[in-house]
Amino acid sequence: MHADVAFEVWSSERQRRIEHVLDRALTFGAGTPAQLAEAMRYAALGGGKRVRPLCAYAAGELTGAEPEAVDALAAAVEMIHAYSLVHDDLPCMDDDVLRRGKPTCHVAFGEARALLAGDALQAHAFAALGVSSVRDPGQALTLLAHAAGAAGMAGGQAIDLAHVGVAMSLPELETMHRMKTGALIRAAIRLGAACGRPLATGETAALDTFADAAGLAFQVVDDVLDVEGSAAILGKTAGKDAARNKPTYVSVLGLAEAKRHAASLREEAHAALSSFGGAARRLHEIADWVTRRTS
């Protein structure tokens, strides 16, 4: 695909691509219970913005990696994300009934099967890493495992749960989001970049800064849309954070300041890419996209 292709075309092509890669990765033989496979596929296929795979592909382009080399890692990161949504939606967590415009996994299949589907998706995320062609499988494994674990995504979720009805400062809110969503976005970018030419130390730090800013921008916009959006557009329940008395960027900063904050994070993300020049085009566009999206 040529470098002058518009972002909408590039991203649609990559979204179709990751759907196909996930479809293959989640095609099971006779040894796998069909009911479990069905719930896993329901949770991972057929929807979502695929922000993390797009980040992985864009970072791969930055270091000269072909999409083929990035596929398995992009799928691994997205399966971690998909499992986390299934578990987050469970009645003992956020108790949500709508996700990506469909009934949540436990509404469709029951709690027990949804729990197991999430568990198995996490295992298969790591299985996908095992078949990737990444240069250093041990390093990739460590990166993804820590992004998913207690100091990353699961830890951020634990902080989130502990703050229902409890006020948070802006730094506390950002720490939570850096763990809950930022860690996996950073892993997606690191893993995608690891498929191409080796990065210099400063380049890794620059990509981490980008991931951090773009990840937070994504979350600020999520909070704004939770206030301004509707379930029909979002494909998930709107207004739920406010209804549950969870701290959000809007509750901490107010709506207008939250929007300004998102714009400022986008600028920060762009600035982090300056040394890469045109090779970082898709990452640059991703920062625009996550900030300007309406769903």
Place this chain on the structure above:
Amino acid sequence: MHADVAFEVWSSERQRRIEHVLDRALTFGAGTPAQLAEAMRYAALGGGKRVRPLCAYAAGELTGAEPEAVDALAAAVEMIHAYSLVHDDLPCMDDDVLRRGKPTCHVAFGEARALLAGDALQAHAFAALGVSSVRDPGQALTLLAHAAGAAGMAGGQAIDLAHVGVAMSLPELETMHRMKTGALIRAAIRLGAACGRPLATGETAALDTFADAAGLAFQVVDDVLDVEGSAAILGKTAGKDAARNKPTYVSVLGLAEAKRHAASLREEAHAALSSFGGAARRLHEIADWVTRRTS
């Protein structure tokens, strides 16, 4: 430790060893929410027979690996096991209140935190693999991920759930247990063995046969103890399978025949080790131990 040390001494030493290794692996820095870390440690430390780590250490001895080389893999397998117990005990699954003589994780910490602790333990199992010194990290990763996934442990659990109150034939029961517990025991042995000298193809098959027979023997004895044991001795609720109308070896074969079946599986496990001679001593003893145990 000398080869003439009794199994009870060898296994106690290894049980203390894995406790220490898990303790270190689950010691977290300031970036990890303390409440989540506490639930993870509660679930993984301070109890259990450590069957899977013992299998890994015994298989390591078979191929000449020092315990130091096996530690990370043994911890990885045990963390997968520990997470599965936390999730299996949840109200939407087996709804159990007693495990290893203590309140189950969700009774102690609430469902949401138990769910996240299980999720994070799975991630940290893979993180432990990442720091292991195994020859081929990609292969080890694939092995563990498949053992934990939809065609392994999670799949076996899904079959189990689908058969509450539904009769099973002996082959169906064995397929379920081969997935639910056998897959992880096989992975423990394969991973432990991979820490020493390379295995010939026939040797890998022999170890798989051993793992299969020893794993099933363990399960048959579990079912017998569920009928004959008490919670005080078992450290978990007794009679629960019968109470839930779940198929067990005792319900399928009757008590006397189930005991004969366990003895026959032990013989099968021993026979699989014949070509290894004295190097397989600890695996041989493990087959005795899991068959003769009273808790």
